[in-house]
Structures are given as C-alpha cells and as structure tokens.
Amino acid sequence: MKIYLDGKLVENEDAKISVFDHGFLYGDGIFEGIRAYNGRIFRLKEHLDRLLASAKAINLTIPMQQKDIEKAVIKTLLANKLSDAYIRLIITRGRGDLGLDPRNCTKPPTVVVIADNISMYSEELYENGMEVVTVSTRRIRQDSLSPNVKSLNYLNNILAKMEAVRSGVMEAIMLNSEGYVVECTGDNIFLIKNEILYTPSGAEGALVGITRDAIMELAKNKLKIQVKEGRLSTYDVYTADECFLTGTAAEVIPVIAADSRQIADGKPGKITLKLIKEFKNLTRLTGTPIK
Ligand SMILES: Cc1ncc(COP(=O)(O)O)c(C=O)c1O
DSSP, X not given: OEEEETTEEEEGGXXXXXXXXXXXXXXXXXXXXXXXXXXXXXXXXXXHHHHHXXXXXXXXXXXXXXXXXXXXXXXXXXXXXXXXXXXXXXXXXXXXXXXXXXXXXXXXXXXXXXXXXXXXXXXXXXXXXXXXXXXXXXXXXTTTSOXXXXXXXXXXXXXXXXXXHHTTOSEEEEEOTTSOEEEESSSEEEEEETTEEXXXXXXXXXXXXXXXXXXXXXXXXXXXOOEEEEOBOHHHHHTOSXXXXXXXXXXXXXXXXXXXXXXXXXXXXXXXXXXXXXXXXXXXXXXXXXX
16 A cells, blocks of 8 residues: 655555654644545545645644645555545644644644545445444534544544444444534434434534535435434434434445434435435546546
8 A cells, every 4th residue: 555645655664754743742633534436536625625624723734735635635546546445634733842832843744645445334234224322422512622623633532432332333423512412423413304304503513524515415406305404402313214424434324223212113214225325326426536
C-alpha cells in the first residue's frame, strides 16, 4: 500500500510522523472520510469544502490549494490501483515543541492520504439490520467544540462506541445534554414514521453528514417523500416504522432494534431498502473520476 505523506507517496511501512506532531500529541488536526465507487470519488468537493471549513474553525492554515488536495487524493488512489475505496485524508497542526499553543508548531501541517478497502459493518448486519443502544456518554456540546469540525478528537465517540460494544452491539445512539437523540458514534440517524423521513437537525449537535444530505435529496426527489429535520427522542426511535444510519464509512445500514425494543417488525424497512438502492445508483453514477 502506498500512502501520501507531505507531498510524496511512501510505502506503508515508511509512512511515519514525528512524535512531536501535534496531531499525535493533542489530537490537534482535522480529517475527512471519503469513498470512491466504480472509479469515481463520491462528493469530493463537499468533503473538501467541509475539510476547509474545519481548518478555518480551528484556525489551521492548510499548506495546499483545494485542487492540489484533490490531486493528492486521486494520486493516492491511482498509486494503489483502487477504483472502489475508503479514503482517509488527515491534516494536523504539524510538528512543534510540547505545549498546546499552536504557535509552537514551527513545521508546516502534516498532510496524509490513506486509501484502502474497508467495510464498517459485517455483510450480515447490512442484510438483516443492526441493533443499537442508547449510551450514557453524551455528545460533546456545541459550545465546547462544534460537531461540524471533523477533528482528530474522537474520544467522545470512542467512549460511546465502547459502551455499545460492552452491551454486545456495534453502534451507539448518542444524546445531547438535553437528552435528545443527536447521532451515532460515526454516522447520522434517520427514522421513518407514516412515510415521513425524520432526522435530528444540526442544531441538536449532529455532524451534518454528506451522506445524510444525499439521502435527504434522494428521499425528496426520487421517492417524493417528506423530509423533516428536528428534535427526536428515544421514544420516537422505539415507535418508528423504520430506522437507519448513514455515513461515508457506514454507507446506509438498517436498524431493527434499539435498547432491546424491536423497531416495527424487526426487519429492514421497505423505504430504507428503496433508499439503499437509490444510494447505490447515485454513488456509482456520480463523482469525480479517478484519472
Ligand atoms: C460523528 C459522525 N457523524 C456523522 C458522520 C457521517 O458523516 P458523512 O456522511 O459526511 O460521512 C460521521 C462520519 O464520519 C461522523 O464521524
């Protein structure tokens, strides 16, 4: 595997960064998870726009133009001969002396692109749907760190994931400090009730996902169903007709039970399955060609 590191493609075993990198020392950095399908990179511009917004939010000056980052992603895919892949793009504050102050980072930001083939959940879970649990770890408050900064600080999500795994399932529903449903540890959550699609609004503290946007567009434009963003409770999850999660890594996965409450008949919902089919079409027919 070839890794893009600070302008060069290096072998996996040579892809090393300094222990003085503030991304390593403090999680001071940002990232994007991007997918390529069938030789096209899905919604690359949206991902790079979000990356640049995250950089601005933490006052990190990225040492490259957006088009150069795009080239770095394509170069990494071509070097690894991948037409279907999961891409991890990371930019840290860079190397510097110990101490939180970013001014300590005298070296330019570290830029890394990894391209690999990953599936977040087992085929069985995609086929039959997964169970989730609501966990005690609350989603970080927006007045502490905006959920839309896709930062290298994922300890909040990791602690929630650990709670889910301890309960024997693969994913956790995270609540905000007011006790309302926000999202899961690495994906957004959707409910369907009376053929209306619901999802927590960004104001509840969720990362406004790029897959989330694509699914809402498909629901409105292809399935012609109503879409509502707003405030959802665990009661809404338990009493929904259908539930599913979305994310670049997770793609779209049905949820059939939450907190040991079966959702409707305990099978992937019919609208969910239609959206999965539409999403598969969309990802295979649109995106930035890898050339
Ligand atoms: C916390 C969180 N929520 C939601 C998502 C889904 O966002 P996207 O669809 O843009 O990948 C992610 C993706 O990594 C995430 O980490």
